[in-house]
Amino acid sequence: MVVKARFQMFAVVLLGALFLVPQTVEAAKISELVEVHVGEQFVRFFSFRDPAIRHILVGCFFMGINFGLLGTFVVVRKMALVGDTLSHAVLPGVAVGFLFTMSKEPWSILLGATLAGLLGTALVSWIKRSTKLKQDAALGMVLATFFALGVCIIKLIEGLPSVNKSGLDHFFYGQAAALGTGDLWMMGGTAVLACLLIALLYPPLLATSFDQVFARSVGLPERLLYHLLMFLLALATVVALQAVGALMVSAMLITPAATAYLLTKRLHTMLLIATVLAIVSGMLGAFFSFVGEGLVKHALPTGPSMALCAGAFFLLAFFFSPYHGFLFRWYRKFSQTRQITVENTLKAVYRAMELDRFKNEGIPVKSLASGARETLEATHKRLKLLVRDRLATLADDGDVVYLTPDGLQHASRVVRNHRLWELYLTNEADYDADHVHADAEKVEHILREEQVMQLERYLDYPEQDPHGKRIPSLRDTQRLPLKDLAGKEDADT
Amino acid sequence: MNVTARSQDSTDIVLETHDLTVAYDKKPVLYGIDVAVTPGQLVGIMGPNGAGKSTLIKAIMGLLDPASGWIQIFGEPNTTQRKRVSYVPQRREVDWDFPVTVMDVVLMGRYGHLGLFRRPGKRDREIAMEALEKVNMIPYAGRQISNLSGGQQQRVFLARALAQEADLYLMDEPFVGVDAATESTIIQLLHDLRSNGKTILVVHHDLPTARNYFDSLLLLNMRMIAFGPVDEVFREDLLQRAYGGRLTILSEVAEEVGEKSKVDVSASS
Known part of the structure; x- marks a missing residue:
C-alpha cells in the first residue's frame, strides 16, 4: 500500500x-x-x-x-x-x-x-x-x-x-x-x-x-x-x-x-x-x-x-x-503463472527424490522429463527458473539437478500443502481418494501458512496422505539436512 | 404537571407511533400503526414482502413523511431527535466502489454530531476505532470498501451506526447475505447494545431464526397484525394472518388511491 x-x-x-x-x-x-x-x-x-x-x-x-x-x-x-x-x-x-x-x-x-x-x-x-x-x-x-x-x-x-x-x-x-x-x-x-x-x-x-x-x-x-x-x-x-x-x-x-x-x-x-x-x-x-x-x-x-x-x-x-491497470493485472497474472511453474517443478524433483527414498541428492534431468512426458528442453527451461531463484543447481553439463536447502524446504511445503488438502477432502468432504488430486493441484499454491496449520490441527497432525505417502511435517518445511528425510522415510517403512 | 408528564414519557417509551399512515409514491403502504416500544428491547419487525417493514423504519427516521398520524421518539417529534437515533440501511443501497476507506465510512457516523462545517477530530476517530473494534474490523480500517465481502460490508455499516452513539437503533435487514461469523458478531452486538439499555428495531426476513434472536416481534402486513413478546406473538394463527392471505381488499384500494392521486397530479399541472 x-x-x-x-x-x-x-x-x-x-x-x-x-x-x-x-x-x-x-x-x-x-x-x-x-x-x-x-x-x-x-x-x-x-x-x-x-x-x-x-x-x-x-x-x-x-x-x-x-x-x-x-x-x-x-x-x-x-x-x-x-x-x-x-x-x-x-x-x-x-x-x-x-x-x-x-x-x-x-x-x-x-x-x-x-x-x-x-x-x-x-x-x-x-x-x-x-x-x-x-x-x-x-x-x-x-x-x-x-x-x-x-x-x-x-x-x-x-x-x-x-x-x-x-x-x-x-x-x-x-x-x-x-x-x-x-x-x-x-x-x-x-x-x-x-x-x-x-x-x-x-x-x-x-x-x-x-x-x-x-x-x-x-x-x-x-x-x-x-x-x-x-x-x-x-x-x-x-x-x-x-x-x-x-x-x-x-x-x-x-x-x-x-x-x-x-x-x-x-x-x-x-x-x-x-x-x-x-x-x-x-x-x-x-x-x-x-x-x-x-x-x-x-x-x-x-x-x-x-x-x-x-x-x-x-x-x-x-x-x-x-x-x-491493464499492465499490472497482466504482470500479476504472469508472475502467478511463473510461481505455479516453479512450484510444480520443485514438486516433481521432490517426488523423484522420494521415489528413491532420499538416498541420492541429484536427480537426472532425463528422468524428470520422461516423468513429465515432455522434451528435455522443456524440462531444462523449467529447471532454469529454479536455478534463477536459487532453489536448485544444475551439474554435469545440466544433466543432473540438485535442490538447494531453500529449494528442498520450498518443495516440502508445496508437497505438504498438496497432501494435507487431499486428506482433508477425503476425510472431511467425503471425496473419493482418486478424485482429490486435481483440486489439490490448484489449492497447494494458494494455501496460506496459517490455513495449513489450521488444516493440520483439524486433521490431528496426520502423517500419511490418502495414497499412503508421507506428508512432510512442519519441521521438514524448515531447514533440514537431507539425511534426516532419508531417515524418516526408512522409519516409515 | 406538563413537565412531569413529559419526563415520565421520555423514560418509559422510547418510540411511539399513533395512527401512523405512510404512503410511498402516493400509494399507502402502512395503515394506522400504533406502536409503543419500551427501552432495552430487541424488536424484530417481520412480515411478507411489501408489508411495509422498510417503510415503517424510514418513516420513523423521518426519511418519509407520514400521510397522517404522528411519531414520537423519547416523547418528542421524531425529526428533532436525529442525534439519538441511528439507522442501518440495506447494504445494497450504496455503491461499494465509491472511493472511500472503511474508516471514512465509519467516521460518517459522527457527521450528525459535527454539523455542516466541523471536521471529525481526534475524539471522533477514537469513537470510530472503538466501533470498528466491536465488529472486529480494525485490520480493515484502511481498506477501500470495494475489497470487502458482504459480511464485512454489513459490519462497516454497523460500525458506522455504533459511532453515532445513539439510544435507538433501526436496522434494515442486517442479516441478509452475511456469513456465519458476521451473523454471530451481529447477534453479540445486538445483545451488548440491549444490555447497555439501548433499544433496537430490526427488520428481519427469516422466520425460523426470529424466535431466538428477538425479545419482541412486530408482525406487519400493511396493518399491524401483532406486537408483543416473542412467545405471545410467534403463534400459528398470528403468523398465518401476517403471511397467509394478504389483506386483498386493502391493497387493491391502496393501488387505486395511488392511481387516482397520480391522475390528479397530471390533471392539476
Whole structure:
C-alpha cells in the first residue's frame, strides 16, 4: 500500500514538474520570431510572455479547477449524463443572451446560459416525475432538443445583417484564444466558489455523495448540497463554453475525473488528481491547437484537442494504474503463472527424490522429463527458473539437478500443502481418494501458512496422505539436512 | 404537571407511533400503526414482502413523511431527535466502489454530531476505532470498501451506526447475505447494545431464526397484525394472518388511491 501511495505521489509530482519545466528553462525568445521546432513553440507558449497566451493559460487553469473538482463529484455520483445534458442545454441560452445585447457580452450570455441550463434540468426532473420515462431517456431527449434549438437560433443570428457575430461558432467547439478579461474573471470567480464550497463542506459532501439516505437520516441537508453542486456545475459549464465549446464540455468534465477514479481509492486524492489532469489537459490541448494553427494557417478549435489530451491521460491510466491497470493485472497474472511453474517443478524433483527414498541428492534431468512426458528442453527451461531463484543447481553439463536447502524446504511445503488438502477432502468432504488430486493441484499454491496449520490441527497432525505417502511435517518445511528425510522415510517403512 | 408528564414519557417509551399512515409514491403502504416500544428491547419487525417493514423504519427516521398520524421518539417529534437515533440501511443501497476507506465510512457516523462545517477530530476517530473494534474490523480500517465481502460490508455499516452513539437503533435487514461469523458478531452486538439499555428495531426476513434472536416481534402486513413478546406473538394463527392471505381488499384500494392521486397530479399541472 505504501508503494502504491508513493507511486501516486510520484505521478502527481511528475506531471507537475513536466508542466513547470518550460518556465525554468525559458530562453530569451522574442514572440515575433518564427519558431520552427515544436520545442521552441512549447517554450514560447508556456513562458507566459505573450499576453494573449497568458489569457489562455490562466483560463485553462481556472477551468481545470472547476472541472476537476466538480467532475469528481459528477463521476462518483454517477451523474455523467447529467453533466453532458447541462452542457448542451445551455446553448439556446447563449444564443438568446447574444441576441439581447447583439454582442458577445459575457454577462448577458452567462445569465441566458444559466437560465437555460436550469430550465433544462428542471424539465428533466419534471418529465421523470410525471411520466413513466426514466432518467436516461429524459436526459437524452432534453439534451438533443435544447441543443437543436441553440443551433437553430445561432444559425439565424449568423444570417442577420450588420451584426458583429464573429466567433459565435466558438461556442460549439471552443476557442481558448477568444477568451476575454471578463471571461477570465467569471472563470476565476467560479473556481473560487468551487474551492470554497468543497473546502468548507467536504465532510457532508462526501457523506451525501456516498449514501444519500444515511446522510439525510443524520440530518444533513442532502437536497441543498445537491442543488449547490448542480448550481456550481451549471456555472462552471457556462463559463467554460467559450474555451471548450458545448460539444466538448462533458469530455473535460468527465474524462479527468474518470482517470483519477482509476488511480486512487480516496475521494480527496481523486479531487486533487482530477484537478491536475484537467489543468494539464486543458493547457496541452490549447498548446496543440496553437501548434496546429501554425501548420495549417487557420484557427483550430481548442475543445477537441483538450478532450483528446484528457483521453490520452485516461489511456495511460487504463494501462498503468496500480489498481486496475491493464499492465499490472497482466504482470500479476504472469508472475502467478511463473510461481505455479516453479512450484510444480520443485514438486516433481521432490517426488523423484522420494521415489528413491532420499538416498541420492541429484536427480537426472532425463528422468524428470520422461516423468513429465515432455522434451528435455522443456524440462531444462523449467529447471532454469529454479536455478534463477536459487532453489536448485544444475551439474554435469545440466544433466543432473540438485535442490538447494531453500529449494528442498520450498518443495516440502508445496508437497505438504498438496497432501494435507487431499486428506482433508477425503476425510472431511467425503471425496473419493482418486478424485482429490486435481483440486489439490490448484489449492497447494494458494494455501496460506496459517490455513495449513489450521488444516493440520483439524486433521490431528496426520502423517500419511490418502495414497499412503508421507506428508512432510512442519519441521521438514524448515531447514533440514537431507539425511534426516532419508531417515524418516526408512522409519516409515 | 406538563413537565412531569413529559419526563415520565421520555423514560418509559422510547418510540411511539399513533395512527401512523405512510404512503410511498402516493400509494399507502402502512395503515394506522400504533406502536409503543419500551427501552432495552430487541424488536424484530417481520412480515411478507411489501408489508411495509422498510417503510415503517424510514418513516420513523423521518426519511418519509407520514400521510397522517404522528411519531414520537423519547416523547418528542421524531425529526428533532436525529442525534439519538441511528439507522442501518440495506447494504445494497450504496455503491461499494465509491472511493472511500472503511474508516471514512465509519467516521460518517459522527457527521450528525459535527454539523455542516466541523471536521471529525481526534475524539471522533477514537469513537470510530472503538466501533470498528466491536465488529472486529480494525485490520480493515484502511481498506477501500470495494475489497470487502458482504459480511464485512454489513459490519462497516454497523460500525458506522455504533459511532453515532445513539439510544435507538433501526436496522434494515442486517442479516441478509452475511456469513456465519458476521451473523454471530451481529447477534453479540445486538445483545451488548440491549444490555447497555439501548433499544433496537430490526427488520428481519427469516422466520425460523426470529424466535431466538428477538425479545419482541412486530408482525406487519400493511396493518399491524401483532406486537408483543416473542412467545405471545410467534403463534400459528398470528403468523398465518401476517403471511397467509394478504389483506386483498386493502391493497387493491391502496393501488387505486395511488392511481387516482397520480391522475390528479397530471390533471392539476
